[in-house]
Amino acid sequence: MTKTRKTRSLLSNDREVQTRIIGFATCIFLIAIISSYILASPFGMVWATVANSQDLANTSAISTPNIDAKHIFDTKTAVLGNDIKNLIILIPDEAHHGNGEAKENRFIEQSFLPQNAVVNRGTNVIWFSGDVSHEHRIIFNNDENLFDSGVLSEFTASNPMVFNTSGDFGYYSPDIDQEAVQKGFVMKGDVKVIDQPNKLNTNPNSNVESVGVFMVPTNDIDDYSKDFTEKGFSIESTYSFKDLRGIARDTGSEQTLIVWTAGSSMTTDMIISALEDIGSNLPYK
Numbered sequence: 001m002t003k004t005r006k007t008r009s010l011l012s013n014d015r016e017v018q019t020r021i022i023g024f025a026t027c028i029f030l031i032a033i034i035s036s037y038i039l040a041s042p043f044g045m046v047w048a049t050v051a052n053s054q055d056l057a058n059t060s061a062i063s064t065p066n067i068d069a070k071h072i073f074d075t076k077t078a079v080l081g082n083d084i085k086n087l088i089i090l091i092p093d094e095a096h097h098g099n100g101e102a103k104e105n106r107f108i109e110q111s112f113l114p115q116n117a118v119v120n121r122g123t124n125v126i127w128f129s130g131d132v133s134h135e136h137r138i139i140f141n142n143d144e145n146l147f148d149s150g151v152l153s154e155f156t157a158s159n160p161m162v163f164n165t166s167g168d169f170g171y172y173s174p175d176i177d178q179e180a181v182q183k184g185f186v187m188k189g190d191v192k193v194i195d196q197p198n199k200l201n202t203n204p205n206s207n208v209e210s211v212g213v214f215m216v217p218t219n220d221i222d223d224y225s226k227d228f229t230e231k232g233f234s235i236e237s238t239y240s241f242k243d244l245r246g247i248a249r250d251t252g253s254e255q256t257l258i259v260w261t262a263g264s265s266m267t268t269d270m271i272i273s274a275l276e277d278i279g280s281n282l283p284y285k
Helices: 002-040 042-063 069-075 178-182 218-230 268-280
Strands: 077-079 086-091 116-120 123-129 143-148 161-163 167-173 187-194 208-217 234-242 254-263
Touching (some): 069 234, 069 254, 086 116, 116 123, 123 268, 208 268, 218 268
Parallel strands (some): 077 116, 086 123, 086 208
Antiparallel strands (some): 123 161, 208 254, 234 254
């Protein structure tokens, strides 16, 4: 009798397990049917709309023009409008030094100003070197045939590169400090080209066509601002920051980013000539 009862008990347990498995599988099946119905219903469409709205929000953030100096310092990014024809990217002084060197020699943690740029198709991009006593080249996607700026000595500019194709274009300068190279530092930046739906200037009377960033010592910001305006530039915004050195020869411990704009009356040749004059009077060495 004892053996029979044990056998019945085991069979009973097996039936209970089977019943639970069947019940669980049934629940999963019902959930799948209900989920399919919800996704096909207006409620499901609401979920899809929210997802699409998030994508649209991200796209909107990418295409919203922003050339504020503090924004460029914080995010390393400038977003231009479709009314801007020329972007002049600055190679700041001491940009060839990288992280982790025995002595910090840089002023700012960006190899290019702006480091990243979002521009409209058809925009001309020019690199201007403010890195005193050093030479640089700009190469895209490790392909010298795609674009090679040639050697840029201090206060000289590359030929314009016209971006007629949408996409993400990485570039770098191979001519940097060897100590930085050994520690894995690369001078690199990025240009994202989009079909920009927005203008930078909402004022219909604005004729701004060119944008750029410059770095100057904060000590004499008033004098440098005057130089820019006298040469025909407009100053869009400025931002002063504690530089990485903390001290620097003849420049104090703070530098200022100047975001400038220029109208259609200033050609790119005129702009480069004016930047050369201003740059050559800076105390950077």
